[in-house]
Amino acid sequence: MRQDILVPFVTYPDASARTLVDQAIAVATYLGRDIHAVALDVDIPDVSNLVSRLLIGLPDMIRETEADSHARGAALLVAIEAAASKSGIRFTGATVSAEPPLFGDRAAELARYHDLAVIGLEASNDTARLVAEGIVFGSGRPALLLPEAAALGALDRIAIAWDGSRVAARAVSDAQPFLERAAEIVVLTVTDEKPLADAGLGERFAARLAAKGLAARAMPVLRGSRPIAAALQGEAAAQGAGLLVMGGYGHSRLRDFVLGGATEGVLSEPTMPVLLSH
Missing domain, CATH: 3.40.50.620 (HUPs)
Known part of the structure; x- marks a missing residue:
């Protein structure tokens, strides 16, 4: 097809x-x-x-x-x-x-x-x-x-923003055509933004990708004082990724979107290609 x-x-x-x-x-x-x-x-x-x-x-x-x-x-x-x-x-x-x-x-x-x-x-x-x-x-x-102001980078080097959520899992599923072609995948987990289900969820997800034959590794990310979108895009670029995969958080309030911080950030100030899925 x-x-x-x-x-x-x-x-x-x-x-x-x-x-x-x-x-x-x-x-x-x-x-x-x-x-x-x-x-x-x-x-x-x-x-x-x-x-x-x-x-x-x-x-x-x-x-x-x-x-x-x-x-x-x-x-x-x-x-x-x-x-x-x-x-x-x-x-x-x-x-x-x-x-x-x-x-x-x-x-x-x-x-x-x-x-x-x-x-x-x-x-x-x-x-x-x-x-x-x-x-x-x-x-x-x-x-x-x-x-539109940035050159298209290497799409075979991918960063995944992973927090174990439903929308993150959906984004990974939608990114399969890119992941199948990836030379390297780095799983980014921000550890100082919100409570996580467990401290090792990034490593566990990278291991699952590796078990499927993908070259994946985990990388914890400290947000610090940076906006969450800047932290994710900055770390993805620092790891050599040309594509960031992440879930889109948001809901509609009387037809006005109320967006999560990372989603708002990549829509407002995109610095690299981002595959966003809700």
Whole structure:
């Protein structure tokens, strides 16, 4: 059975960086997967009321904004289709429209039909953050978060954030295609953030991976005064990992996500590729 990755391009108010095209191609090549790319165009609701009549030219401004969004998305689709063709990757593309508050929900709906979502993240791009949250917590599929400002590292050197929880186990399961290709796996357990079930759970999990034929070792991590996301990403990088696998903690409170500290950190300040799964 052929598997694929979904690549959602945001287009409003700022578009995904062109580097996401190259990153997605690299991931698809590494995993041997097809690509389905989607441009998320903005659909601004009609505001035909007294206010819009007083604001001269507002309908024209809306049409211009929507046209610019569509043009940015079309350019990204053309770029990734050309790159996929050059790399021998099967490609399909589509354009969908949504109102700005619904970008995350629409992206989550789309991601349910694909095996993995590859999302470009930039600290200043709030729409990309909204799409990432929607997919992680609403799609039931894993999301590979790629900082658009950072080069894609060695995906065969993997760090796993392990605390023995359900979401951590789910993330490891969703990361199997990467783990099967791994040259080295380091299991990171933060020992000074919260109570753990036992002191040796990282070593025990590394031993289970090793019993399956994977080159795995455990590494305890002291958070100290660092934010938990910075501690995990920093230690993963220090151990030579090019990918961090972790569970996404969060729940919805009246449609606003309340996120765990590590999840909030990697969504706000990603410094390396992170496979996040809920």
